[in-house]
Amino acid sequence: MFLTADEIVELTGKVKPSAQARMLGRLGVAFKLRPGRVLVLKSEVERALSSGQEQKSGIRWDKVL
Structure with missing residues (x-):
């Protein structure tokens, strides 16, 4: 149902919750x-x-992920 903490890090490339947000x-x-x-x-x-x-x-996914 929810992404795991590791999946959120993988998606965002960020560890801190504020940066993830x-x-x-x-x-x-x-x-x-x-x-x-x-x-x-x-x-x-x-x-x-x-x-x-x-x-x-306008997000360039190749630059984000």
Whole structure:
């Protein structure tokens, strides 16, 4: 249901939750902040990555990931 902490690090390239939150915002992925942790639904990542979000936002995925 939720990404693991390791999956969030892999997706964002960031270890600190505050940095992860900034990167997720840039990627157009919805998330919730909890004390010391970021929560991300797996379905939200699939939606953001498959909806052409990178084209709408101008994100260059090859530069981010």
